[in-house]
Amino acid sequence: MKEAVHIGGIASAGPDLQELLGMVARGDRDAFSQVYDAVCGPVMGLVRAVLRDPAQSEEVTQEVLIELWRTAARFQPTRGSAMTWVLTLAHRRAVDRVRSAQASSDREHRAALLDRTPAFDEVIEEVESRLEREQVRHCLRTLTELQRQSVTLAYYRGLAYREVAELLAVPLGTVKTRLRDGLIRLRDCLGVST
Template sequence: MKEVVHIGRHPSAEPDLEELVGRAALGDEDAFTSVYDVVAGPVLGTVRAVLRDQAQSEEVAQEVLVEVWRTAPRFRSEVGTAMNWILTLAHRRAIDRVRSVEAAAARDHKAALLAHTPDFDQVTEQVETRLEREQVRRCLRTLTEIQRQAVTLAYYRGLTYRQVAETLALPLGTVKTRLRDGLIRLRDCLGVTV
């Protein structure tokens, strides 16, 4: 028959867990080794119950035990038992890992969605372009024939002022004036502010 060992405040030849944690808090490595031996199994069990992944559970359990070593001076026996304190650390660290993994998954999902989202809304872009073209056509109809011809040749065909003057058989100064006046009327019609 297996003997059951109770850890707690029962008088025995072995130091209890609270005393071992107290000694570990003072830097006693042998006392911490004893703490480790007593709590490693329960810590791993607590963490595994939350994470359900063996590899992550082992990693988090190890982190918890390192935290116990580092924070042993913070343990207060008047608040609770050493085992409860350690298992609370384990449970909190496991919950933190779950949240961290979920946050990372959410970030990855969002990044994947952004990678597949076009930089701009193509339909909106096409509609806006079509509306702008239509508005420009409407405004071009408000120009005089010479203004419309000069603007069309200069800005849609890319001709220089001199080439526009030659094409329309007009003096260069007249073409420049008609272009300037036509552009001012277009600007006003389109509602462009300078």
């Protein structure tokens, strides 16, 4: 069955849309001009019904017609009429645009939420920090006086072992032993696994 090609509202006596698509597939520009005239209105109507936005509808219609020029060889008359194939291309393209716009909107919404969410919860961090400091203070109190002094000078004041030994007036080896023993006791008290 031949589909009459309507140009300017008047049925054409020339080739039907299926034949024109075959000619377009072979690169016939005149045939494409006739296809364009025949399908542009229905494509625009379908796309506009899906998108509702006139500017986007025009864009998508142009994309469909370009796709039609490029893919005319894919039309298979055994699977349906030429107009049905063209309108299927148009519907798919319009739906893709809607999905793309929705995905973009969703990404922007997620990005906006991330911008408003602080990188960390300051209250929780402060509480954890205080609890850790209190636990360290408690564990420091379990050390001997020489261990506590050695650890405090070396790790909280940043002194070298030699400087700690001079300040406490004890041999360097004693300081190293007290630091090692003190750190082992701190590790055990704090529950740190090695």
